[in-house]
Amino acid sequence: TTHTFSDAAEASKHIAERIASLIRERENQGKKTVLGLATGSSPLKVYDELIKLHQEEGLSFRNVITFNLDEYYPMSPDSIHSYVRFMKENLFDHIDILPHNTHIPKGDIPQEELYEYCKQYEEKIQEVGGIDIQLLGIGRSGHIGFNEPGSTAHSKTRLVTLDNVTRSDASSSFNGIENVPRRAITMGVGTILKAKQVCLMAWGYTKAHIVKAMIEGPVTDKVPASFLQQHEDCSAFLDTSGSQQLT
Ligand code: F6R
Numbered sequence: 001t002t003h004t005f006s007d008a009a010e011a012s013k014h015i016a017e018r019i020a021s022l023i024r025e026r027e028n029q030g031k032k033t034v035l036g037l038a039t040g041s042s043p044l045k046v047y048d049e050l051i052k053l054h055q056e057e058g059l060s061f062r063n064v065i066t067f068n069l070d071e072y073y074p075m076s077p078d079s080i081h082s083y084v085r086f087m088k089e090n091l092f093d094h095i096d097i098l099p100h101n102t103h104i105p106k107g108d109i110p111q112e113e114l115y116e117y118c119k120q121y122e123e124k125i126q127e128v129g130g131i132d133i134q135l136l137g138i139g140r141s142g143h144i145g146f147n148e149p150g151s152t153a154h155s156k157t158r159l160v161t162l163d164n165v166t167r168s169d170a171s172s173s174f175n176g177i178e179n180v181p182r183r184a185i186t187m188g189v190g191t192i193l194k195a196k197q198v199c200l201m202a203w204g205y206t207k208a209h210i211v212k213a214m215i216e217g218p219v220t221d222k223v224p225a226s227f228l229q230q231h232e233d234c235s236a237f238l239d240t241s242g243s244q245q246l247t
Helices: 008-028 044-057 082-091 109-127 164-170 189-193 205-216 224-230
Strands: 004-007 031-035 064-068 070-073 134-135 158-161 182-188 196-202 234-239
Touching: 004 008, 008 031, 008 044, 008 134, 008 196, 008 224, 008 234, 064 109, 070 082, 109 158, 189 224, 196 205, 196 224, 205 234, 224 234
Parallel strands: 004 234, 031 064, 031 134, 134 196, 196 234
Antiparallel strands: 070 182, 158 182
């Protein structure tokens, strides 16, 4: 289903409320909630809202477990460019989540341990009962997580090569495309499709074209986000400009 809002702020409030209700509902049943998290600009306002709900309404994250979609490779967790740093600054440092309940692919794992590490990342998600809500942005290449064109519906957590469009979109924050890592560790399309509920966000006219391809185009590995058409509980949250090319 597609939900269009006047702007990203309105849509983000909605998403944060949805997450908060699920956390509270599961907590009342004595259950933990497993969130799949994204980085980048799209989820920033959702994280702001969650922090506000924590500070002003006492929403607790002590029973929340998180798994992030991806991390650049190689990447030191201490680097200003790391997604570890991003998540701390934009969410984790401002809520009562227990650090051992947060998981982000290790960008400094030695290459010879990578295969086993990715397998374990998948297993950990399954051990805690699977992802309840997966938050996603979408790249202009059609990627979700860092599943670039060519990624199959059954792909799992693995090392991938980033598309040029993706590296060029990241170039300003890295001060030039030559500084953007060429690879990343990402959950697979298959990992994402296993989440019980998916919330994809796309704001602004630069995403309008790929949003149309994702929602109205054929299901194809040329647009990995199009695989979400096969998910039975997937919502696309759009702002007016993100939705402008939909028929
Ligand atoms: C980030 C991620 C990416 C981004 C996508 C959109 O963890 O997995 O798929 O969601 O590149 O990025 P923004 O939100 O910066 O436009």
